[in-house]
Structure formats: C-alpha cells, structure tokens
Amino acid sequence: MRSSPARAPPFMAHFLARRLLLQVLVFTGVLILTFLISHSVPGDPALLRAGPRASPEIIAQLRHDMGLDRSLPVQLWIYVRDLLRGDLGVSIRTQRPVIQDVAEHFPATFELTTAALLVVIVVGIPLGVLSAVQKDRFPDHLSRVIAISGVSLPVFWLGLMLIYVFFVRLGWLPGTGRLDMGVEPPAALTGLYAFDALAGRDWAALRSALRHLFLPVLLLSYVSLAPVVRMVRSSMLEILGQDYIRTARAKGLAERFILYRHALRNALIPTLTIIGLSYGTLLQGAVVTETIFAWPGMAYYAVGSMTYLDYPAVIGITLVSALIYSTVNLLVDLLYGVVDPRIRYD
Amino acid sequence: MIPSQWSRVLVAVAVLGLLAVPNPAGSAQATPRDVLIFGATSDVETMDPQVSVDNIAWRAIYYNYDRLVQLKGGTTEVAPQLAESWTISPDGKTFTFRLRTGVKFTDGTPLDASAVAASFTRLFKMGKGAAGLWDGILDASGITVVNASTIRFTLKTPFAPFLGSLATDQASIVSPGVMKHETGGDLGQAWLSGNSAGSGPFFLKEWRRGERIVLERNPNYWGPKPALRQVVIRNIPDAAVLRDLLERGEVDLGEVLTDDQIDAIKGKPGITVFEAPSFLATYLYLNNRNRYLENVKVRQAISYAVDYQGIIQGVRKGRAVQMRGPIPQGMAGHDKTLFQYTRNLTRARQLLAEAGHPQGFELGLLIDPGVREWADIATIVQANLAEVGIRVKIEGYARPTMRAKLDKADFDMATGFWTPDYPDADMFTWFWFYSKNGGLAGNRSFYSNPRMDQLVVAQRQEPDLAKRMQMFRQIQKIAVDDAVYVYLHQPVYRIAMRNRVQGYVYNPMLLFMPNFSGISKAP
Secondary structure, X not given: OOOOOOOHHHHHHHHHHHHHHHHHHHHHHHHHHHHHHHHHOOOOHHHHHHOOOOOHHHHHHHHHHOOOXXXXXXXXXXXXXXXXXXXXXXXXXXXXXXXXXXXXXXXXXXXXXXXXXXXXXXXXXXXXXXXXXXXXOHHHHHHHHHHHHHHHOOHHHHHHHHHHHHHHHOOOXXXXXXXXXXXXXXXXXXXXXXXXXXXXXXXXHHHHHHHHHHHHHHHHHHHHOHHHHXXXXXXXXXXXXXXXXXXXXXXXXXXHHHHHHHHXXXXXXXXXXXXHHHHHHHHHHHHHHHXXXXXXXXXXXXXXXXXXXXXXXXXXXXXXXXXXXXXXXXHHHHHHHHHOOOOOOO | OHHHHHHHHHHHHHHHHHOOOOOOOOOOOOOOOOEEEEEEOOOOOOOOOOOOOOHHHHHHHHHHOOOOEEEOOOOOOEEEOOEEEEEEOOOOOEEEEEEOOOOEOOOOOEOOHHHHHHHXXXXXXXXXXXXXXXXXXXXXXXXXXXXXXXXXXXXXXXXXOHHHHOOOHHHOOOOHHHHHHOOOOOOOHHHHOOOOOOOOOEEEEEEEOOOEEEEEEOOOOOOOOOOOOEEEEEEOOOHHHHHHHHHHOOOOEEOOOOHHHHHHHOOOOOEEEEEXXXXXXXXXXXOOOOOOOOXXXXXXXXXXXXXXXXHHHHHHOOOEEEOOOOOOOOOXXXXXXXXXXXXXXXXXXXXXXHOOOOOOEEEEEEEOOOOHHHHHHHHHHHHHHHOOOEEEEEEEOOHHHHHHHHHOOOOOEEEEEEOOOOOOHHXXXXXXXXXXXXXXXXXXXXXXXXXXXXXXXXXXXXXXXXXXXXXXXXXXXXXXXXXXXXXXXXXXXXXXXXXXXXXXXXXXXXXXXXXXXXXEEOO
C-alpha cells in the first residue's frame, strides 16, 4: 500500500509540477479577468487622483502618466511585464507601491483568518462528531442550529450586535482595532501581534492582542462553521455504518478508540477538502469583519481601494488572495497523504 | 470519551473567556496629559501635502509643515509664518517675501529661499491635483531666489487671493531632503506618502495604516512650543464606537460626523460640544446643457419649488442656515442684501408655464447614496418638485462613477458640497461660474455667460479691494437671477471633546483640522 521511500520523491515532484503549472494557469485567468473588469467599470481613476479642483490639463497629464490613454491590451501587457518583475504597480490612493501596502496589511488578515480557521477546526470537528454520534437527538439538533444560524444570520448584523453587547453594553472587550491605545505593538517578527508578543514574552501586548482578536475571530469562525460541521457529520454517519466499524465494536474496542482511530480518521479526507475550501469563505468573510471591527487588514485596504477605483490595488489584492487560496488548497492536497497513506501523488 | 474531549474544548473557551475581563484600569481611562487622542472616522491616504487634496488627510499633514503665511487664529486674515514680511508690486503680479532666518527642517536641512523654491518646484513638477490652485497663475518659471532669505513669485496674471492661497496645505514647504528618498523619478512621492519632511510644530512619528497616526512634537521648533508632546489620530470608522470612547474618556477630541451621535453625547458629564457656522456649501447642480434646465425660467422655478427650511429641519435638524447666493455668510464679499429664494409653489408653476412646460417633465437627480445627507436631500427635493409637476428620478452611483458623470455633463441635477481651500470669495465665484471650468473643476452646472466670465476673471485681477467687492456683488446678483445652482444651506460644524481639552480654536478655513499646536489638556 505504501509507496517505497525511494520512489516517493519523483511522484511527489511530478504531482507538484503539475499542480504548480495549474496554479499559473489559474493565476493568469484571475489576472486577465480582474484587469478587464476593473478597467471596464465606469469612472476615471485620473479624476479621482487629481482631486476636486484639478484643471482639465492636470487630469489629462495624469491620465497619460497613469497609462490610461493607451489601449487596454497595451495596459495589460505593461502590467504583466511589471508583475513578472515583482512590481504590482503604484496605488492611486496611497501613492505607494501596492506590494508595500499589501505587505503592511497582510499580516493582520493572516492573523485573523488563521485564528478563525483554528477555531473552525477545533470547534467544528468535535461538533460534527457529536452530531453524528447523537444523531437526531438533542445535541445533534443543537449543533445543527448553531452551524446553520452562522450561515443564515447576516454577518454585518451579527458583528454590530457583538460590538454592541460586548463593547458598548458590557464593556468586556474592545470594539475596534488590533491593540489598546497605550499598548505598543510587539517587536515585529511576523506582523501577527499575538504570535510576536508570545515570542517576545510581551505579556501586556499578548493580552491586548488576544482581547482584540476575540470578537472578530468569534464572528468570522462562527459564520464559517457550518460546512465543516455538516461534512464531518455526514462522513461520520456514513463511516459509522461500515462493516469494519461493526467488526471493531464486536472486538470490544473502546468506543472512543473506534470513533477517533477508525471513524474520524477516515472522515477527515472530505473534511480536509472542505476546510481548504472554507479558507476562501474566511477570506470573503474577512471583508465584512475587517470593515466592522476596523481591523486594518487586506480586506479593509481592499474596500478602501474599491471605493476609490484604485485598480492597481484591487488587482494586486485579488492576485495575492488567489495566491493564498490556491496555496492553502495545495497544502490540503499534500495533507491527504499524511492523513491517508494510501493516497499517492501520481 | 467525547465528554472528556468536549471538556477540553470548554476549558480552552473558558480560558479565552477570561480575556474578556475588563482592563484593571477600569472603563474611565484617563489619557496622559501631554497626549491628545483624536478620534477620526476615516483614515488618511497619503501624507504628501503636494499630492493630497483631502481635508481629512490635511488634518494629519498640516502641522508637520510651515508655510510662508498662516491664518490668524480663527479668522481668514493672513499673518506671517515663515515669511516675516512681504511686498506686492502695484500691478499685483510680483510678490517678494523676506524669510525668517535660522529655521531648519526636521531632517536638518536649512530652510532658506532655495529650499522654498525647491518645494514649489516639486509641487509644479508633479502637477497633481494639489497644484491645481495655481494652474495658469504660477509655475516653476515664476519663482526666483533673490538671496538666501528673499524669494520672489512672479505671477502670469494678477491673482488677488494669492497670499491666502499660500496658507493652504498645498503650499506647505517641503524639505529638499525628500529627494534623497527618490525612487524611479517619483520626486520622493512613495516615501513622503508615509513620512513627513517639514519644519512644523510636529512631525510624523508613526503611521500604522488603518489604526493610528502619531504626530510627535518637534523639539527644535522655531515658533511657540506646543503643549502637547503627541497627537494620536486614531482611526475609528464606526461613529457609535467613537462616541462611546469619548464618553469613557479614551478619546479626547472626536470628529463624530452624524448629528444623532452628537445629540446623544451632548450634555453628558465631561463632554463639550463645539458648534459654529461652516463654509461648507451644500447645493444642487443644474446642468445647463439639459434641454429643460438651459431655460432660466425652469431653473428659477426649481429654485422656488425647493423647500429650503424643510431640508434644513429634516436633514440637519435645524442646524444649518439657508445660503444667500453662492458666497457663504461670514466670508468677505458676501452680500447680505441679496435676494434669497423661498418656497413659492404658485410662482414656480407660473414660471414653468411661461417656459412652456405647464405639464412638467422628468429630470434625473444624481447622488452618491453613500452620503446619507445627499440621499435625504434627494428624497425631499423629489417630493418638492413633484408638486410642480417635475418628476425626479434619483440616480445613485458610487463616487468614482458619479464624479466621472459630473465631469462629462452626463446628468440633469446632482447634489454637491464645496469647501474653500483659500479664504477668498474667488473659491465660490471663479470656480463655480467661469465657463472654462465646466465639470469637476468647479462649474458643475456647465453655466456659460460671457458677462459672468468677464466678471469672475476681472475680480481675480483687481488689486483694489473696494472695486473687487463691487464685482462680487454683481456676480452674486447674476448667479441668483440666473439660478445657476440651487443654493441650499451652510451647516453648523460640530465637534465633541472632553472638558479637559483647552485652547481649541475653530477656523472655518481649516475645516476638520483642529489647531493641534495650540491645544493643551487640563490635569
């Protein structure tokens, strides 16, 4: 069943090469689509850049400087050429290289979505298992209600309610931002405040960072919980009906051992796929979450850029998001082999 | 078993829950006495004064720089700053400034005449919107360094508001040291967008985008030393959250943009709400190229049909005054005796009939629905005009699209705001009525009248103040008779602060830009 150690690397390399090639194709598609869409939106970025009182001459000059007076294919070609040199262009809104802006906002989003993903895994999998084991009984109904309400309630409403209850009414948790006023950010290592504070043993910053993470992570993980819970539940139900589970039970194995060693492990494959895909949901949910909680991440930056018709920023963010999403899913594909050694990459 | 697994999860959740315990310091947190926490509901885009055309960004930029002149206290009067004195040639075209000596930028570069020249040269070379104020009036060729402490500006045409224009954020003097940070011929734009390079009472110490901007006192400032060591501009997009932080004392001064938030906080212990008239003109553009609106009688009919007081009550809860013509009340040149339209439906219907439209017609009203005030105004105007037979279709577009449509005259009517950059009625006349300014440049009604063109250009070039004021009177009369725009109202500017904040001075020219260098905090 297990491929021999000597043969594994070529298979893996082959698989990786194919996947990376696919990734490039997806990337090119995303690039062309985003470029065309953002350039066909009515409105003139030069007008926005120039500001309210600019003369027609200044606007015309800007349009020229920004390359907006060239044909669309030429603009695309210039963009791709710069992109290959690692240049995402200059943001119309902030006047800085987009890559710099993205680098500054990325850690906040990464921190938020990763923490939410962890919560989704830690809460979602046991909840799914519980649901399957207690099928059609109260815990099952409860966990399904929790999961479904997360997808059904509007994110912005839920976010505002969380702020209202925990910040305005109770005063337990901060309402916006990443750190309290008097707290200096921890020495920058990764840009993830909680991680950096822990690494640097900066307890004040850690406490502040975790407190600020709490509500946005709660919101984001709650709204992304449903697919994981449902997938774990249905796969577990399917597997728990299999012959080998009956055999295991007949052998008198402990129920806990059966559930975790035999059932859950096999139910994890489809769950992993869902978790990989749900990273996309998390990135999506981050747009609303970051806006509500003034969380200065990429989504927050993206919303500002969109209302400004800042197309270099919009394309840059889309490309980076596509890169993150496809990388996460590539990792998931590689994880299959860890969870199930029978899976071979050829 | 599952229960034990479950309990581990519960323990983890409980530990996280402990984090929810409020800060030991309690909720009424007092901010340090020498640090001002300013709560802002929107973030800054760029810190480069020679790029930015955004009042909100100017607040963070302005006090990092000095200018040749400044506005005196809360007035529109021009006083010396970097320039100790100046002379103006009789033809109003040559301005010679004697500079203060011994001033240095925060980067150590001496601030002399060549530095001032380099600063304006950068402004004109970049040619961003910020340079638009002097378009056709001054460019790099008109700047002469006479000696180290004397600089001369030679204008292409006389421009009466020139001195006042030198007090604007766009006229900030940027250190030539910025060129050390130039990349790819950008004249240091990428660097200056996130740094400061001035000689002002503060400098930009830290900017965590989307979170906060920290301005630190300039220890070597040549002028009066600010009482504040730091100004922290916190980005708090949600007005309700900002209000709460103000109430708790975690924010000292907050720009709460909505009236209901201010009303809710007004009268609370420890809070002062400052209110004063603003120069923020709120008006409707009437596209004169429209087949109906090109007729002056139709424009007058609309001006008679609008319920000005209803809008002031409904939209601003009474906290605004109706405009009397284009020049706001409180600005030199405003004519108090000018005719003011009030609601008169009989007269409106009569005018429509005279214009040949007794049955009315349909018009679009362009707005950005993201601006709540515009959406509210549009609804009222729609109901008002329906009473005289004009069917209004409200067309909502996101700002970039709305602006593009305005610039191309692709609209019938639209809502708008206008604030002056420099303290001069020129901002409300030359920009609004000069036929060559059609579109976003300022003449948003695409109005064209040769007599008006002559007047708005002549007033700019008139060195005699009395004659100039006489011209403004004529301009205002035509602007109202021709009903070029619907002049709605000037709202009251409101800002909430803790009682500890002292020395706040409101200058209507520096809207959204509190005088950080003059503010202090009581213990």
